[in-house]
Amino acid sequence: MDIPHGWATSSDGKALEKSFRFKDFSEAFAFLTRVAMHAEKIDHHPEFTSVWNRVDFRLTSHDAGGVTERDVELAMAIEELFRPSSVHGGNGIKSA
């Protein structure tokens, strides 16, 4: 499995982990909201811890007792949600 950049296996070997840092809580929670919508869509949910502007993800497949392809795909999706501006030229396109 090709793990996205910055993600690492947890010390117990059972999860993929990565921390993200934002400007403030508002930006961090908006990001979590996007991840939450995606998680519901794919029916695979990350564990996450929020400490103000920081979000720590832990991805594991409870039924399999460890990391599966679904976790790698979720890690890739989280990366994609984290980089809207680089791909789409802004957090949005203003319209009059």
Place this chain on the structure above:
Amino acid sequence: MDIPHGWATSSDGKALEKSFRFKDFSEAFAFLTRVAMHAEKIDHHPEFTSVWNRVDFRLTSHDAGGVTERDVELAMAIEELFRPSSVHGGNGIKSA
């Protein structure tokens, strides 16, 4: 009152209005979540309509029956939330 760029008075003269367009629903709703948190913070809430990737705001002060300084300030705050990347160099700063 100095109304931010792109906001216009509604046809009935009682509100400030502007439409915003995003990449998709996920991005639009994450933006709404940030606006919602800010609205709770300042205890002044925008009216908004969501149509997939578009959000239309209507700002008015019900108690005053029209536009007040609070609406202008809310319009400015919404603009600020709309431009995190230009100000802060990304939707967030990744951390290992």
Place this chain on the structure above:
Amino acid sequence: MDIPHGWATSSDGKALEKSFRFKDFSEAFAFLTRVAMHAEKIDHHPEFTSVWNRVDFRLTSHDAGGVTERDVELAMAIEELFRPSSVHGGNGIKSA
């Protein structure tokens, strides 16, 4: 199609509409968040207008130019999200 209780066809005949009222903005927006997650899951998104503690939904299938079975199903899902307490004995089950 069996339209859920309280939903009505819009005056233009092209949508299903219903208004919901909540205690305050916080409760209304939390409800919208649940609807947003469901909308992403089924890839069918309601139009909605938020005015403080009120949310007005308008369900239509743009590609079909009117109401389809997908809108009826979305209306039923929104009803289900609106009544978690009656079905599940509380907004949540506290755990020590």
Place this chain on the structure above:
Amino acid sequence: MDIPHGWATSSDGKALEKSFRFKDFSEAFAFLTRVAMHAEKIDHHPEFTSVWNRVDFRLTSHDAGGVTERDVELAMAIEELFRPSSVHGGNGIKSA
């Protein structure tokens, strides 16, 4: 300080902790959204960990290096948000 029911001091003595359990992820995240709006309003943010339908809170005042009155007040506010139905007769009041 009068700590709300079910909250306990963490093993390191520096925080108040409590776990909440919900029907599913959707209900848990909607609750988090309400807590997030309140946190922005009072400018005091809980740490929280989400594991599908469970949310664990950890309340501490970083500047004071431990539990302060602000954490107790936040705990009380979280309890209040957790019990909308018992106080207000439903998750919302339907309106035609």
